[in-house]
Amino acid sequence: MSNFDLESWLRTRRAEIDALLAARIAVVPTDADPGRLVEAMRYSLLAPGKRLRPLLVLAAAEALGREPDEPLRLAAAAVEMVHCYSLIHDDLPAMDDDDLRRGQPTSHKVFGEAIAILAGDALLTLAFEWLAEAGAGALAATGDPLVAQRHLRAVAALAKGAGMSGMVRGQARDLGEPQPESLQAVEGLAAEKTGALFRAALEVGAVLAGAGPAQEEALVRFGKHYGVAFQHVDDLADEDHVTTQTEARQRLHVLTQTALDALSLFDRHAEPLRALARRLVDG
Amino acid sequence: MSNFDLESWLRTRRAEIDALLAARIAVVPTDADPGRLVEAMRYSLLAPGKRLRPLLVLAAAEALGREPDEPLRLAAAAVEMVHCYSLIHDDLPAMDDDDLRRGQPTSHKVFGEAIAILAGDALLTLAFEWLAEAGAGALAATGDPLVAQRHLRAVAALAKGAGMSGMVRGQARDLGEPQPESLQAVEGLAAEKTGALFRAALEVGAVLAGAGPAQEEALVRFGKHYGVAFQHVDDLADEDHVTTQTEARQRLHVLTQTALDALSLFDRHAEPLRALARRLVDG
Secondary structure, eight states: OOOHHHHHHHHHHHHHHHHHHHHHOEEEEEEESSHHHHHHHHHTTTTTOOOOHHHHHHHHHHTTTTTOOOOHHHHHHHHHHHHHHHHHTSSSSTTTOOOOEEEEEEEHHHHHHHHHHHHHHHHHHHHHHHHHHHHHHHHHHHHTTTHHHHHHHHHHHHHHHHHTTTTTHHHHHHHHHHOSSSSSHHHHHIIIIIIIHHHHHHHHHHHHTOOOOOHHHHHHHHHHHHHHHHHHHHHHHHTTTSSHHHHHHHHHHHHHHHHHHHTTTOOOOGGGHHHHHHHHHHO | OOOOOOOHHHHHHHHHHHHHHHHHHOOOGGGGGGGGHHHHOOOOOOOOOOOHHHHHHHHHHHHHTTOOOOOHHHHHHHHHHHHHHHHHHHTSTTTTOOSEEEEEOOOOHHHOOOHHHHHHHHHHHHHHHHHHHHHHHHHHHHHHHHHHHHHHHHHHHHHHHHHHHHOOOHHHHHSSSSOOOOOHHHHHHHHIIHHHHHHHHHHHHHHTTTTOOOEEEEEEHHHHHHHHHHHHHHHHHHHHOSSSSHHHHHHHHHHHHHHHHTTTOOOOOGGHHHHHHHHHHOO
């Protein structure tokens, strides 16, 4: 058994991410904030959240021995912004039409639909600005031209996970098709709608920490299985799982073990990732 | 007088951009296209358009002697995708609520609001994926590590122009404030809502072609004035200009001349940019 203290790790890292988000999107006086756009961005982004995706970026980098610095945290925060934008747009009346998110009224309920759409657009756009800024910062700190190339690959990984072949495709599928019934269909949808951004988080962390091909492949494989397992946990908590609870619990165990197996080539530095995966099962 | 043939230049370059867009977002059979997401992306992106923003990317690069190759065209197309996403979201019922765009029904009229929102999201996301891909392609072609850094700067420039300090801010302001009345207020809004993406187009072209600081500054200055002049032309054509027509025409001439003045340090390679600016006045 490992004596790695996940709760302490989560607390520290989450506080760093939260501090960065709050500081980087500064409060703007209302009269200098047309339509309360920035206020709407802050409202959704700074709502209490688990910050799971940026934590996975940091944990993937840590598996390769890379401690978080400012550019890496900025890249991690970029992944959280993509997640946050997707929640705002998902909650819109034309989409899931939700009134509550994380225990508070949804963005369009507070700021109106137009600003909710624009706040989502702005967060998505800012994510890529921050990834580029992280690259410029890391390049200035290291002078290593490889750093720019890595950040460019991170841009590609995040865009791919978030876009028409990943998360957005999953959202479109979720709207357009009847509720999936088979376990395979449930997991296929989860792999796109939720899993693609988890995979991207692992890939961003891996790429920025300079993973070799085998390491990168292993971390992405972890992310792929972790993402679908996470969706099972989410569905089980909501009790809206269309497959049987027993079947979903079994799959959760299998997927978590497969995710853990993907980490066999890493040493103790991968403990945060391992502990995050174990927690899916232990609750 | 220059004997540069703008119409021929536009025809050639526009055909290349159109071909790239059509080929890169390939037709997907409906049963493999959940919610008709890709069909919606193609519908808006391939509607006949002037392709002004990608042409400005290419013209800026050409001012520095850089002929368009596949990675540069891909980066130029990325700027067009950002423009296209903004039109789809701008037309939504919660925003401008428009039924027609470029002579055809708007995206939400054809595909529904949810898919229109997601198609916009996907185009914005894909723009950054393409910029990253352009960087990878250019890096493979040249082996020059500086190339990755330039593309990372292009990501930052496009995100900045498109986002919360640029285009999206302008859209939020357009929604939240009364119609501007003074010339200064009209131009202030135009600088954000329209101008910021024009500036970004020039900056992307300049950065990718390896502009020095003075060259980059000059090209961005051109874009800034060109963008506001363009908005005057647009408003004059719509006859919805709140300032007097005479005043707007005068400003159009001044802004165009200021844009042309910014190009004084460039040789004949800047003829496409100069001709594009002159055309604003000559119609």
